[in-house]
Amino acid sequence: MKTKVAATERKARARKIIARLKREYPDATCALHHRSALELVVATILSAQCTDARVNMVTPHLFAKYRTAADYAAADPRVLEKEIQSTGFFRNKTKSIIGMAQALVERHGGEVPQTMEELTALPGVGRKTANVILGTWFRKNEGVVVDTHVHRLSRLLGLTRQDDPVKIEQDLMEIVPRDDWTWFSHTLIQHGRAVCIARRPRCADCVLNRLSTSTPSSVSRRRAQRASSPTVCAA
Numbered sequence: 001m002k003t004k005v006a007a008t009e010r011k012a013r014a015r016k017i018i019a020r021l022k023r024e025y026p027d028a029t030c031a032l033h034h035r036s037a038l039e040l041v042v043a044t045i046l047s048a049q050c051t052d053a054r055v056n057m058v059t060p061h062l063f064a065k066y067r068t069a070a071d072y073a074a075a076d077p078r079v080l081e082k083e084i085q086s087t088g089f090f091r092n093k094t095k096s097i098i099g100m101a102q103a104l105v106e107r108h109g110g111e112v113p114q115t116m117e118e119l120t121a122l123p124g125v126g127r128k129t130a131n132v133i134l135g136t137w138f139r140k141n142e143g144v145v146v147d148t149h150v151h152r153l154s155r156l157l158g159l160t161r162q163d164d165p166v167k168i169e170q171d172l173m174e175i176v177p178r179d180d181w182t183w184f185s186h187t188l189i190q191h192g193r194a195v196c197i198a199r200r201p202r203c204a205d206c207v208l209n210r211l212s213t214s215t216p217s218s219v220s221r222r223r224a225q226r227a228s229s230p231t232v233c234a235a
């Protein structure tokens, strides 16, 4: 019963937050440049522990050189490592990209599959990456992308008390309308980068700040960020 009430409260809170964010970010979308599902898979693998801006600097050369899954599958790992070095963790990412491409060639005729099960069976593709591909390219809302910004903001906004990304995703899927899942994650990512920046949030410029009067002091903000049920934002 208690859980039900909590979910109802979180749902009501989510509704208010979504209404404000929709006005501010009506067209939020993935910041990784891509023109195909394959390019998006590669860019998403590269984006682990790396900024999207850095990935977008590396991918034009990559996408011009490797045009199909077969091209990546046949890539020389030492060459590919150098080409993606600046995105960090380049040895693991090279393994993931080549392994993923080989699996596409062997199991899917070189095409990117469209189901969660098939995507997460590919090397280097976890649920987060699969959610990005399904939601952004195939327009299928199968889940909510929980990256570092979505993780931080969902807790800060009182939408979840969980700390594990899988459980956070479950909480968000419960309270955010399914049609909004992909948009919502892109929006929190955008908001986390531009306004609610970790350690220096721009509360005075934030649409989720209380409609009321004051911007929270840095002390109360820090307290709220530490608390499991913060009350600072989106009254």
Ligand code: SF4
Pocket (backbone or CB within 6 Å): 156, 195, 196, 197, 201, 202, 203, 204, 206, 207, 208, 209, 210, 221, 232, 233, 234
């Ligand atoms: S009011 Fe401040 S802490 Fe809350 S979401 Fe906005 S920027 Fe972040």
